Amino acid sequence: MEINFEQIVFYGFSALLILSALMVILVKNSVKAVLFLVLSFFSTAGLWMLLQAEFLAIALVLVYVGAVMVLFLFVVMMLDVRVAAARHRFTRLLPLAIFIAAGFLYLLHWIIGEHHFGSDVMPPPSNVEEGYSNVRELGKMLYTDYFLPFELAAVILLVAMIAAISLTFRGKRSRKSQNIDKQVRVTKAERLKIISYDTPQEKDKSKEASS
Amino acid sequence: MFEWIEELLWILAKIGAILVPLILAVAYTTYAERKVIGYMQLRRGPNRVGPRGLLQPFADVIKLLMKEIVLPTGASKTLFILGPILFIGPSFAAWAVIPFDADLVLADINAGLIYLLAMTSIGVYGIIIAGWASNSKYAFLGAIRSASQVISYEIAMGISLVGVLMCANSMNLGDIVLAQSGNLFTWYWLPLFPLLVVFWISGVAETNRAPFDLPEGESEIVAGFHVEYAGMAFALFFLAEYANMILVSCLTAIMFFGGWLSPFQGIPVLDGLTQWIPGTFWLLLKTGVFLFGLLWLRATFPRFRYDQIMRLGWKIFIPVTLVWIAVLAIWIKSQVWPFGGG
Numbered sequence: 075m076e077i078n079f080e081q082i083v084f085y086g087f088s089a090l091l092i093l094s095a096l097m098v099i100l101v102k103n104s105v106k107a108v109l110f111l112v113l114s115f116f117s118t119a120g121l122w123m124l125l126q127a128e129f130l131a132i133a134l135v136l137v138y139v140g141a142v143m144v145l146f147l148f149v150v151m152m153l154d155v156r157v158a159a160a161r162h163r164f165t166r167l168l169p170l171a172i173f174i175a176a177g178f179l180y181l182l183h184w185i186i187g188e189h190h191f192g193s194d195v196m197p198p199p200s201n202v203e204e205g206y207s208n209v210r211e212l213g214k215m216l217y218t219d220y221f222l223p224f225e226l227a228a229v230i231l232l233v234a235m236i237a238a239i240s241l242t243f244r245g246k247r248s249r250k251s252q253n254i255d256k257q258v259r260v261t262k263a264e265r266l267k268i269i270s271y272d273t274p275q276e277k278d279k280s281k282e283a284s285s
Numbered sequence: 286m287f288e289w290i291e292e293l294l295w296i297l298a299k300i301g302a303i304l305v306p307l308i309l310a311v312a313y314t315t316y317a318e319r320k321v322i323g324y325m326q327l328r329r330g331p332n333r334v335g336p337r338g339l340l341q342p343f344a345d346v347i348k349l350l351m352k353e354i355v356l357p358t359g360a361s362k363t364l365f366i367l368g369p370i371l372f373i374g375p376s377f378a379a380w381a382v383i384p385f386d387a388d389l390v391l392a393d394i395n396a397g398l399i400y401l402l403a404m405t406s407i408g409v410y411g412i413i414i415a416g417w418a419s420n421s422k423y424a425f426l427g428a429i430r431s432a433s434q435v436i437s438y439e440i441a442m443g444i445s446l447v448g449v450l451m452c453a454n455s456m457n458l459g460d461i462v463l464a465q466s467g468n469l470f471t472w473y474w475l476p477l478f479p480l481l482v483v484f485w486i487s488g489v490a491e492t493n494r495a496p497f498d499l500p501e502g503e504s505e506i507v508a509g510f511h512v513e514y515a516g517m518a519f520a521l522f523f524l525a526e527y528a529n530m531i532l533v534s535c536l537t538a539i540m541f542f543g544g545w546l547s548p549f550q551g552i553p554v555l556d557g558l559t560q561w562i563p564g565t566f567w568l569l570l571k572t573g574v575f576l577f578g579l580l581w582l583r584a585t586f587p588r589f590r591y592d593q594i595m596r597l598g599w600k601i602f603i604p605v606t607l608v609w610i611a612v613l614a615i616w617i618k619s620q621v622w623p624f625g626g627g
Binding site: 105 | 402425456
């Protein structure tokens, strides 16, 4: 069997993806679980790159790995998660968990099965001519054919962001924060007062002169 | 059948041709930094090893190589070792898309700009992992500071690069440079001046350099995220920081100062006279100017306070870039100089 470079890369990234995805749920330490999630994003990006979707692959790394997961890690590192306590109830809930997991698996299969994503519905990308720009095509698509859904998604995200801020905003508190404009505009006259003061030696001298 | 192996070796050779000069440049940047800051503070800087102290970087490397790498008790062993590697990896990988001359680039990809942003943003993992795995409060504080700082400034940096790609109409770095060709005043520093300022300062913040060196903060948290590292593991952090400095300077030159383009372009006699100088020279010269700027900044400014950093990033830089993007959109659409018309 002929094995070319592309296949080796594909199987490498696929194995890495499955392994890291498994480790996300198997590893005990939550910080390590997040790091394995990062690794799985990376391997996904590698697979997308093989599909010649370079923009999407790099955007995945930029957005998810570069920003979202950093914040995730930030939060998880601050939390003091007690794994042992959670383990205790694990066996009791196992049947229910298996039932729910099976349901989700069925749904996933139904959505991304051969009905919607089979090779006859989604043919492999054809070799593109020179000068083809993934970014340009994607941009054209988003801002013409899918303009309304794209803008709607953006508005929904904005609403969610404002909602999150307003939920955590507990009114204006009287904080001891510094007013930087005020600090910068400070002049010498406001901070420094020059007074004339006779040093002890000068005092002695003036005494001697008067006596 | 094994043609791809030959191809792979060829790419590896090219990577070596970029990395070896880069590491040498890093070594001499550390020397330059000590010399420049030395003279700025009326000292001489290193002058004992070799003529004028020129062999000092090698002495430092040998010293660091000989030192023991200490694993702190209670540290997460794999992550502790992985931290510096994850920090230096992206800072080297970013050089893959840097065009040194018209056709002198390792990976000529269409999404070069966004690739660069991705690489600069994942370097922070090295810092976070190192800080967390060290099992030390100071290191952890440094890591947390670094994460928040890098995320904040990445946004401003990204938006200022949006301005560049609006002008250049491309995300390929080579095309961005070519789009600036003309003369000194068609380079993007003039129409994109606010974005240049934001990009440059955000770049300093992203590299964790003074005055944005809160993750290290010697006077507050000892040495921040790399407090537990010694020997070669520490040297990797050091190496990556300086590689990032050179990268940011190089990017500023490419995005806003015409990359490899000659500054004499468009000037009748001088242009012809300086035609023989390779473009790489101009790129390196421009990079050197910004690198000197970074050293100058370090010698000049005291460290920011944490709330000042956050205020600058979120309340000043991001609004400024957003406003200038809107201005730029109108500017480009109305076909005024230097965008079309002219």
